Amino acid sequence: MGYNVVVVGATGNVGHEMLNILAEREFPVDKIAAVASRRSLGTEVSFGDKTLKTQDLEQFDFKGWDIALFAIGSDATKEYAPKAAAAGCVVIDNSSLYRYDPDVPLIVPEVNADAVVGYSKKNIIANPNCSTAQLVVALKPLHDRAKIKRVVVATYQSVSGTGKEAIDELWNQTKGMYVPGQEVAPKVYPKQIAFNVIPHIDVFLDDGSTKEEWKMVAETKKILDKSIKLTATCVRVPVFVGHSEAVNIEFEDFIDEEEVRDILREAPGILVVDKREAGGYITPVECVGEYATFVSRIRQDSTIDNGVNLWIVSDNLRKGAALNAVQIAEVLGQRCLKKG
Template identity: 85%
Template sequence: MGYRVVVAGATGNVGREMLNILAERQFPVDEIAALASRRSLGTEVSFGDKTLKTQDIEQFDFIGWDIALFAIGSEATKTYAPRAAKAGCVVIDNSSLYRYDPDVPLIVPEVNADAIEGYAKKNIIANPNCSTAQMVVALKPLHDRARIRRVVVSTYQSVSGAGKEAMDELWEQTKAIYNPTASVPPKVFPKQIAFNVIPHIDVFLDSGETKEEWKMVAETKKILDPAIKVTATCVRVPVFVGHSEAINIEFEENLDEDEARDILREAPGIMVVDKREPGGYITPVECVGDFATYISRIRQDPTIDNGLNLWCVSDNLRKGAALNAVQIAELLGNRVLKKG
């Protein structure tokens, strides 16, 4: 006996990945519904070897459905998530709407699986920000061994994190570089993204940090440990898919690079590729379509006591969004609902 599953936002980048991953991982589905806004009504999407026609989320009745994976943004989620939750359907939400709600668990299954028990307060579970998800997967096993005091992270985030229109903008601007008669002014991004980097993701806050940077701080504390100090600089780069992060970690105890490498090799969800030679590391192009969070460039930081540096790469549409949501659904099924 399987589950009746809803994917809301099924025509977007993340929604399509959710459908792909549900099929790839053979999630026990008895029935599946693909929802979208009215303007996308009837659009066809793939689920394994099946083709689904999207239904209108506004008219959809969630009664009798078990799990809903939401990838529709905060404003729409504000309307439809409570409706689904009230109908008895557990919502796994990819937006930022519920991440900081103390009554909603924020889950990365490799890091804080036990927090799943708190879902029943609102029948909603939050999926973290894409840049946070891959970082805490890397930090968790090291924190368990030597207790992390402080993290300094710089991100190199792909345009797919801003949606399909952002990917189109990069593509069109890149083509225009080679066509002197063409001009593609920025619309999605504040400046040209092709052949450029932009140190600005989401809105600026009064503190001077962007909201994306604030999210990494707040979410790491909620998921992993409120005592960890985090400072982030988040940068958009001209890469279609795959987020990269340069992470500097200060521990309370000594942890040498060889032990850290061994710990990470044994940790769930992580692949270590760390050879000190040209090409002996992973780049975003190589991680696309993969489930793993890749770790490379593990080395001591000699400028501080108990310091390490590492390079972390992951497919942001997968571990940063769709895969993590499906893993939460798997965790929910195995620990709580227990149908499959």
């Protein structure tokens, strides 16, 4: 027997990917519904070889549905996730709303799948921030071996992390650079994104960090280990899909770069592509549409004791959002909602 599954926000970038991945991974579905805001009512979306018409979120009844994958903003999630949960439908939420709630598990299945049993407190499971998800997948197996003390990470995050309007802004600004009189002023971002980088994601906090940077700190501690010290600088770059991260790790114990390479090659969800030659690494263009988190540029950091550098790349719409949500649903089904 399969599950009755709802994808909420089915017309958005992440919602589309959720439907694609559910079909690709042959998630056991008995019945599926595509749900979105009223303005998208009747819009058609694909689920494998089927075409679904979107239903109105305001009118949707979650009673009788097993799992709801939410890919809408925090405001709408705040209204509708509790309704779904109260109706007996387990919510897997991609927004930031519940990530820091102690009664809501924050899950990356390769890292802390066992925590999924905590879903029953509120019938809600949180999906982490896209930049955190790919980071902790790579950190987990190394932390198990040598215990991580501190992480310094700089992210290079694609515009799809902001949404469709951001993708359009990058595309239109890029075209406008070549057509006099058709320049496009920034609307989504505070500065031009085409041919530029912006060291500012989400709002600024009192200490000078941005909320995106704070999220990486708080979520890594909750998912992996509260004792890990982490500092981040998050940067938006003119890339459509795929987040990259330059990561410096300081361990409590020495670990050789060759052992790091071997550990990561055996780790779930990781593909190591690390040749010390031109092109012997992965870039965002190559990770699009892939499930894996790719690790390259593995090398010792001789400036600190027990230091290692990594380059981590992943499709942010997949592992950073939709894939991780579907993986959570798979774990939930296997461990908690068994049917048949």
